[in-house]
Amino acid sequence: MLDGGFDVDVDHIARTIAEAEIVCLYFPLLRTTLLIDARTTASVGPLVRLVPIAASAGERLRSLRRLRSQLPRPESITTILWTRRVAALRGLGVWRCLAERLATTGDGSVIGRAEACLDELAVLERRELRRALTGEQHRTLWGRPGLGDAAAGGSSGDAIP
Numbered sequence: 335m336l337d338g339g340f341d342v343d344v345d346h347i348a349r350t351i352a353e354a355e356i357v358c359l360y361f362p363l364l365r366t367t368l369l370i371d372a373r374t375t376a377s378v379g380p381l382v383r384l385v386p387i388a389a390s391a392g393e394r395l396r397s398l399r400r401l402r403s404q405l406p407r408p409e410s411i412t413t414i415l416w417t418r419r420v421a422a423l424r425g426l427g428v429w430r431c432l433a434e435r436l437a438t439t440g441d442g443s444v445i446g447r448a449e450a451c452l453d454e455l456a457v458l459e460r461r462e463l464r465r466a467l468t469g470e471q472h473r474t475l476w477g478r479p480g481l482g483d484a485a486a487g488g489s490s491g492d493a494i495p
Contacts, residue, residue, distance in 0.1 A: 342422075347414060348431040354412035357432070358394065359423075360387060361416050364458045368451055370432065371398070372439050373405050380439040382447045384454055420455045 351357055359368040367388070371381040381402065388394035391411070398408065416423070423429040429452065436444045465471050 342418070342426055344426050344428060347428055350412050350414070351431045351435050354410050355408045356398065356411040357435070358411065358413045359416055360413055361420075361455065362387070363417065364455065364462055366455065366458060368455065370436065370448070371402060371408075372435060373402070373408065374439050374441070375405065378402070378404050379441045380436060380444045382436065382444055382451055384451050420452065420459045423452070
C-alpha cells in the first residue's frame, strides 16, 4: 500500500490516456480496475465504472463486449498498473489527464461518475489498509499473541510456513 518502488512516467501515461479508447487503471492491491471507455455513439455515452480485475486480456475484452454490446470491438485498450496510493492519482496529475480525456466525450455527467469511482477507490483503499493492520485476510510475519496468524499458529515458538 505504500507509495514507491518505481518512478511514474506521467508524461507517458498522459499520452497513453489521450490516445486510448479504453483505459483500464488496474489496482492490484484493491483487486479492482477503474474501467474508462470513451467510445460513444448517438445513443451510447461513455462508461466509467469500477470492475473486478480480469484474469486475462481476453476476459477483459469479453466483459467489455457484455457491457457495451451495442459498440464495435475497440481498436485500443490501455492497461495502467497503479501500485501507488489512490490519492497519488491527483497528486501526480494522472487524474487530471483522465478527466481531460473524459471531457472530450461531450458527456457532462461523466466527470461526476468518475469522481464517484475515485471516492469509492479511496474507501476500498482505507478498508484494505485496515485489514492489513488488523491482520484480517492477511498473513503476518510477526504478530502479538492473540492477534492475527500468531494466535492461530499455536505456541509463540512455532515456525512460519
